[in-house]
Each structure stands twice: as C-alpha cells, then as structure tokens.
Amino acid sequence: MKKITQNPLYLYFILLLSVLISCQQRSQEQTNPALPNVVLLLGDDHGWDETGYNGHPYLQTPVLDEMAAAGLRMNRFYSASPVCSPTRGSIITGRHPNRYGTFTPGYSIRPEEISIASLMKDAGYTTAHYGKWHLGPVKTGSPTNPAALGFEEYISHDNFFEMDPPLSVNGAEPVIFEGESSEILVREAQKFMDKAMEKNEPFFVVIWYGSPHEPYSGTPEDLALYEDLPENFGDRMVNLTSNETGSRVERLQRNVLQERFAEITAMDRSIGQLRDYLEEKGQRSNTLLWYFGDNGTPQEANATVPFRGQKGDVYEGGIRVPAVLEWPAKIKQPIVSDANAVSSDVMPTLLDIIGADLPELPIDGISLLPMMENRMPQRPAPIAFWNGRPRNAGEGLEDYIDPELQKGTTPLVKLMGGIATRNFKNFHQTDIREEDFSGPRALLDNQYKLVIHGGTGEDAKRELFDIRSDPAEEKNLIDTQAEIAGNMEDQLRSWQQSVLESLTESDYQ
Template sequence: MTNHFLKKMIHPKLSIKKGLYQLWARLIPSRQLAACCWIGLLASLPGYSQQAPESPPNIIFIIADDVNWDDIGAYGNKKVKTPHLDQLASGGMIFNNMFLTASSCSPSRTSILTGRYPHNTGAAELHTPLPEHLTFFPERLKENGYFTALAGKWHEGPATRRAYDTLLVNKKANGEGGEGQWLNLLQNRPKQKPFFFWFSSFDAHRPWSSQTEGYQHRYDKDIEVPENLLDSEATRKDLALYYNEIGRLDHYVGQIVQELEKQGITENTLIVFMSDNGRPFPGSKTRLYDTGLKTPFIVKWPRMVKTGQSCQSLVSSVDLAATFLDLASIAKPTTVQGVSFKKLLTNPSADFRDYAFGEHNWHDYSAYERSVRTKEGYLYLINKRPTLTNGGPIDANQSPAANDLKSANNLNAYQKDVFLQPRATEEFFDGSKDPLNKINLIGKKEYRTQIDRLRSVMKQWQMETGDTVPDQLTPDWYDRETGKPLPAKGTRGQMPGAALNASKINQPGPF
C-alpha cells in the first residue's frame, strides 16, 4: 500500500495514523480484528516501535551527616567497617572527585535542594531557611507524578515542606541516628507511583549517640588517625565513636538495599549515597580543603550503571538537582545553576566540569572564604577575614580531639593550622602532589600562570553570581577558645549576596 494510495483513501484533515485506523475499521467489520490489523500496520511504519517507554526511575538519596569522603571502606579506609556501603560501591560507581559547595550542614543541603550556590539561596549561613520563591527539585518531581518524602534530619526551612508528600522529621520516631523511619517509608509507600526519598541521617553528627558505642564494632586502638590530629588515647576514642556512628548508618543502608531486592524493584531504583560535609573534627568540617569539601559519592542503578565503575571527572553537588530531574526526564527550572552529569553514569571517563566552587560562611563563627578547584587538581582560596582562626565549628573545636591539640606542645605545622592567626588572604595548592593541601604555593613562580587563571575565574564567578562581602558579617556566637556563649549570640549580620539580591540571580558562573 503506497503513500499515494493512502492519501486518496484518508480524509485530508486526519493524520495518517488516525486515518489508517478509520480506514481499516470501515474495511473490516470486526473491531477486534481491525485493532489487530491496525497494530500490525503501525508496526510496519518507519520509526514506529512497540517497545514501551522506560518507566521513570525510583530515586533514593541517602545523605550522611559529617562523614569524611575517606572514612568509607570503598574509598580506602581499611579500619572503618562499612560492608553495605562497600557492596553498594562494588555494585555501581564511585565518584572520586565530587565536591560540595559548602562544608557546613544546612548550606550544603540547601545548595543540593535548589541546585544553587549557597550565596544564591538566601540561606548561605547555618540554620537560615530557604526563601519561598526558589524551586526545590523534589517539588518538580512531585509535580510530575512522583511520591516524594523526607525522613530524618531536616533543617532547610518551612518553605521546603511543599516539596514532599510526606515529611517524617519527628526525632523520637526517627531514632538517635535519624534512620528509624526509612524502612517503614519504603514498605508503605504508594505502590502505583515512582518515588523519591531523601533519607537524611543524624549519623555521624556530634554528640555521639549513647546507643552507638559498640553498636557493630568495638574499634579500641584499631583506628586510622588523620594526620592533622594528635595520635592520643582521647583522640582515638573520639574517632572510635565516630566510626561506630558510621557503622550504624551503614547498617540501615544494608536494610534499604535488602528491602529493594525483596520488593523486586532493585533494577529501576537509583541509590545515591553522599555526605553533607567533612568529619566533625578540627581541620575538616567547615574547611574548604579536601578534608572539608570532598564527599564520598556512590551511585547504584542496575538499569544504567555498570558494576565496579569509578569516575574521575570533576563534579559539584550543585549539579545534583539538574541530574535527578534529567534522569526523570523533567526539564530543570531556570533557577537551577548546576548542570546534569547524567552522561557520566554511562561514560565515567567523559569530561565534565573545569571548575568546582566552595564557600565558608558563618557557622557558629564569623567567616568568609571562597574556593575554586580545577579538574587538574589545583585549589585556590581567598579569605576576607584573615585575622580569625579557623578551628572549625563549636562541636569540632570543643571536642576531645581538639582539646588534645590545644594541650600538646609538639604539634607539627599541619596540626597547628587550626590555631594559625592571622591566616593567609590567598592560598594555592597542587592537589596532584599535595592531596592533603598542606603546602601553600601562592608565592611560587612556577605556578604563577595557574594562580593568575584561578584568581580571574574566582572574580568572574563572584561577579556573575552576585557574591558580596558584607562589612557587617554575622559575628561569633561563641568564644573561639572556650566555646562559651558570647553576648552577640542570636544576632545576624548581612548575608553574603544579599546586597545584590543574589537569591534571584540565576547566572551559574564559569563551568
């Protein structure tokens, strides 16, 4: 049957497909037979496929609290016990260069939720709520047929409630680790919808849970002490309790994987595991070095991701919102500054970012630092409050590990860094040779080209995204040495970016 014949037989106002159906219905009396013939005829047309479109993926996003990237077995720590996370990694892909936009709890999470840099969210400082005018990526999933829920830690502001069908944030019901409702939510969700779950633990945030000491493993002296801490009995015990909290989180990750297998939905469920910032010890949390901003990032999705993969491409957490929406075939809002890295899930060696940016704003103590990393491993930082020390937030600088550092007389230069005052206004590190960011190369002539380039990139990013340095930043709320509350506690200064209304600027800056 030729197209010329079809044009004569079909009414000119009808499409070929609709016209074909009416034609066959007239020629063949039986509607069932007509339908069968119709299907067969359509199947023979160019470009027609009987294969049903792939269903949107279920998404489980697990975000740990204060867990360093290298405190997971899959990332090389042979002391901490994380069998379920290690299995997740071996069954999927680990990212070795995923960086956060802030090494501070709520700014890191609000950046992920909006796909925007902290100063572009209107919530750049700890415990400040997101404004209502922004779009949250779970909200877009919900509008497009997903059942969305958050269970566990939640402090992104009341406006974010609208992004979830269910919000399970009762601390008693969630348990000390924040994972108590995860399994229940997975078992009792609406079965007719794809789902997005934001599973948010309190593990491993200080203070250490009374339930986790000896929860899975008693580490005693079997600890890997980071180089910037003192190898002492009190620090080892502090780290052992931290390990135990990671162990409890790992246990619940195992439960989730097992339940997915039980329900038979593993194949089409994307699981993502990451942390919001570095470990709650001096020199990590709130810092813009790799000890603070680099995060573990594990992805498992049998439908798309091959097992045992690793990705070296530079990626930022600002890209997560765009990626989740892309995987669900939903266009990203204009407010999202990040870019989808979907292609890396099937081609982990592909090029992606040239630059990843980070911020350190107020978190218990006044601060203003910015950083930019490159895919080659260079790191450039600026500090607009260089007269201040950088010992981390109060939970870190009042910890047993911090007290050990304060009382010691034989610290090396790397351990003394948290007490350094004044600090450098600029820093530059070559991560390929110095992965711990120990040696500031800012004055080295052999790196002049790289330093000048990143200095220019930093200025461009700040200008295009509306970043500002307020004269009146939020002050210290606690004494930096003793941790005691100061008279200024509870007062806020001006938020970075507020003077230029940066929460309504959508420019992403250099990529």
C-alpha cells in the same frame, strides 16, 4: 431461541470492553516505565576517609563498600560547603547556597527557591523527606518546611538527632520514635514506598541521616565492634557535646571514635536494609540510590583524614566527601570516576535523567549522567566554593522571614545559648559592596585549586595547589604559577558577582 452471545453488537461491545480493560491494566503496570525511583541518602558530618573502601583501618562499612565496588564510585566528590545547611540547600536547588542566604548552619533557605522535590512531583513522582532538614523549621506554617519545598510527606527534624529521635510528622508536634535513628528513617521511608508502589507511582525519597553528627551514641552491639581500638589510636583529648548535659565536655578521642564508628556502621546497615527491601519488592534494578556526606570530618573525629583541613574549611578535608551511586538498570558494570563532582549537581543530574528542563535562573551544578555512562573523564567547568557570611552578621539588615516562623520546635541534645532546639534566620540584602566578596573561597578545576582567605586586597591569603599531584595541599604554587592563579581568581570573582546578584533577589524578579 437465539443466544445473546451471537448478537454482533454484543460481541463488538465485549471485544471493545476487553481491549479497554487490557489497555488500562497495561497503563497501570507501565505508569512512567522510563522513570526510575530515586532515593537520595546523606550522611551528617561523614568525611571522605570514614569508609572501608577509602581505606579506613578500623571502620566497618560493608554496604557502602559493596556499592562502591558494584556501582559508580565518585572518588572526587565535594560538598558545596564545608558545613551542613548550605550543602543541603545545594542539593535541593542545584545552586550555591550563598545565592539565597543559606550561609551556614542556622540560616534558612528562601521560600522562592525552586526545589528539586517540586520539579520531581511535576514530572509524576510522589515525594517524601525523612530525617534532618536544617533549611528552616519543619513545623506547620513554616514557609521553608519540607512541604513548602515540594515534599508531599515528611518525618523530619529541624537539625540533628541521636537514638530515640524526636521527629515531626508532616509538621505536627514532635513525637519520640524509639530505636536506632538510621534504621527508623529507613523503616518509615519503606512505608511510603509501599504506598507509592500500590499506586504505581515512581517515588522520590530523601533520607538525611542524623548520623554521624556529634554527640555520639550507639547500640551495645555496634559499640562492641570497636571496643578494642588500639591504644595509640585517638590518643588525645577532644572537645564535643555531652549527651548528659548538652554542654561541651573533654573526652579521650578513642572513646569518642568508638561511638562515632558505631553510628556509621548502623547507618551503613540501614542502607543495606533499604537495598534488601528494594530487592524484595522488585524495585532495586530501577532505583537510583545515591549516598554522600554533607561535609568533611569534624575536629573531634579527625584521626585518619589524609587531606588538609576538616569540617568548616575549604581545604580538601572540609569539602571532599564519600559518594557512591547504584542504579543497576543503568550502571551494569562498575565505574570508578576521578572527575570532579559536587552536591549542586544533584538537581541537574536528576532532571536530565527524567527529561525535565532546568529552572531559568543561575544553576551552579551540571548533569552527571555522562559520568554514569562512563563518558566523563573530566569536568567541563570548574567548581567554586565560598564559605561566606551575611554583611555585618546581618546587623542592620531586614529579616527575610518573620522571626516567629523561623523558630524551631524539635528538641536536640546540644544546647546553644541554653536552648535545646534551633532557630533560623535569613536577611534581605539589596546592594553589593566590596566587603561582600570576602570570606574563605576556592576555585577547583581539573588540575589546580585556588584557595583565598580574608578580604579582597593584597592582605588576602592566596594559595594555589596542583590538586592531582598534591591532594594534601602542602605545596603552595602561588608564586611559580602566578598567571594561572590570576586567571582563576578572575573566574572566581566573576562567579561571586553572579552569586551576590542572586543574593539581592534578582533571580526572583
């Protein structure tokens, strides 16, 4: 009797089947092999001075220090705004937040904005957000929650949080996650990454910490690291939120800093836990891990800031922040960059890396891929800053989103108006007036920085600094370098015109 394996048709079928299975296995193993995983990490109120690698005399940040030594250290990285919500909007959109009315904390993003999460998802990534959102409520039904902006999964808070944070899982009513908040976010993110790896999908994960925003708290072990701060350090009274009452209280700064430093060290440790996890899973080499702060050091923590100003100011102390990036597969040797960069650069950079197009609307950021390749000695265009406000604080303007949909649900310690949560707002603005150009604003090029406060007339306060030789912004050159200042002011005004046109919703037409 003839054996079935000698049948030519059968042998051809078996050969074809084995080839198909092999191709399928290779396809599963190599799903988007050129696409790196991307993890964005953001500290809340973490100023430039508050890392070991930038010379802090007491803070322990060994993980950030190691990233700065081994990867890309961005010495001149800026937040798009001196306060948090606007900077977060710049990360999501690549655009200055005044373009869509996210002027300051408490102002939401607009639903029409094109999100980096949506674009990454379109490119084949699975996407998730963890921690502070602050671009609108995270509840189900909010048109500006993380899901509406392209995140497939999220465990998030409307605003900031401390130990044992109450977080919303995909828009549900908040639940308490017990433990140190930075470690909780990383732990939950790892569960999502596990699922992504099981499906052979590249992941885009955003972790926005609640630390080190006040009010402060820490584990006993972390607090013990800073119990012996010198008596002459932080020897003044400062005003901040009480963990007990949610209202303002005066305390000795040294005691406040002990708690703040404990939070920063815990956050640093959580980044180390994430790096160890990626190493264990064989993903660290092809994962782009990018950390920076969302604005400068706040007033109650200002003890070692080497620059002028603090959180809320367009001086260096308000907008220059720590930034480090690791991507071992790409950045094989340490790079220290002194080129200017800003949080609005995140979207253009990631889209450049994955080969995707920018949205066809005004984008304020640029790609930093040349910086990662050590071929960007200076920035090709200036960076503009503008800590603006809606006209008349929004009085007389139409709500952009139904106020009911703008009400927050996640509780927090800090009370405002007696409310232990945060609500949001955004307004329609249909025309442009001269008064709309007012507010603290600045233009930063590769040598000079122009700073303007007040209105647009002769009474406005104008300052020009050689930011390379005078990073503390102590010597005003406005009189001796009038031509340079005038040219920069013209550039700034032209950019403001573009921003205000976006604010009137022209980009959505």
